[in-house]
Amino acid sequence: GQQVMQIPQYQHVQEGEDFTTYCNSSTTLSNIQWYKQRPGGHPVFLIQLVKSGEVKKQKRLTFQFGEAKKNSSLHITATQTTDVGTYFCADPYGGSQGNLIFGKGTKLSVKP
Amino acid sequence: NAGVMQNPRHLVRRRGQEARLRCSPMKGHSHVYWYRQLPEEGLKFMVYLQKENIIDESGMPKERFSAEFPKEGPSILRIQQVVRGDSAAYFCASSLGRTYNSPLHFGNGTRLTVT
Numbered sequence: 001g002q003q004v005m006q007i008p009q010y011q012h013v014q015e016g017e018d019f020t021t022y023c024n025s026s027t028t029l030s031n032i033q034w035y036k037q038r039p040g041g042h043p044v045f046l047i048q049l050v051k052s053g054e055v056k057k058q059k060r061l062t063f064q065f066g067e068a069k070k071n072s073s074l075h076i077t078a079t080q081t082t083d084v085g086t087y088f089c090a091d092p093y094g095g096s097q098g099n100l101i102f103g104k105g106t107k108l109s110v111k112p
Numbered sequence: 113n114a115g116v117m118q119n120p121r122h123l124v125r126r127r128g129q130e131a132r133l134r135c136s137p138m139k140g141h142s143h144v145y146w147y148r149q150l151p152e153e154g155l156k157f158m159v160y161l162q163k164e165n166i167i168d169e170s171g172m173p174k175e176r177f178s179a180e181f182p183k184e185g186p187s188i189l190r191i192q193q194v195v196r197g198d199s200a201a202y203f204c205a206s207s208l209g210r211t212y213n214s215p216l217h218f219g220n221g222t223r224l225t226v227t
Contacts, residue, residue: 042221043203043205044218088154099211100157100211104154
């Protein structure tokens with residue numbers, strides 16, 4: 001199955017700075033999901049994007065799905081220490097039977 | 113509504129022993145997935161089950177690993193004759209339907225340490 005690529009692998013920011021992680025696919029995605037995993041914790045579903053060019057917001061988080069549905073991004077405005085963790089994008093059609101295949105994630109650390 | 117329950121949270125096994133990891137999905141969920149995560153790495157898909165059936169086991173090693181999801185009771189991931197390389201966090205997740213319609217709900221994971 002296809003795999004989604006995420007960049008950067010790591011991001012260190014000062015509290016209050018913005019943060020963006022990017023997810024890219026070589027093929028067109030039907031939809032894409034985003035998850036967050038806190039250090040020592042388990043992945044938690046954040047959002048699913050379905051439509052071309054879709055933009056969804058959750059407080060300081062903005063999720064975008066590219067027009068060609070081959071890329072997606074997550075932008076956090078004015079990061080806080082509570083934003084620390086690893087952010088994964090995932091392709092619900094990545095596996096041969098439609099099981100979820102995750103990107104390698106972007107690990108965000110926030111310096112207070 | 114209780115979430116996905118995994119036990120044990122931590123499991124220590126000596127090389128050559130068997131490890132049994134249990135997962136009870138969220139109430140009403142019939143789709144169960146197992147993922148493995150090595151330290152500082154991503155989530156690697158292992159197996160997808162739907163009540164009594166293995167739908168996709170393409171991510172599971174052919175030897176020593178098996179999974180089941182019986183009609184009654186939790187899903188079990190079984191690792192026979194464990195080796196040091198099996199040390200990892202194993203996450204179970206469940207969903208209401210196929211993942212393109214239903215997000216995954218993860219359990220807290222089982223941290224397996226092989227000594």
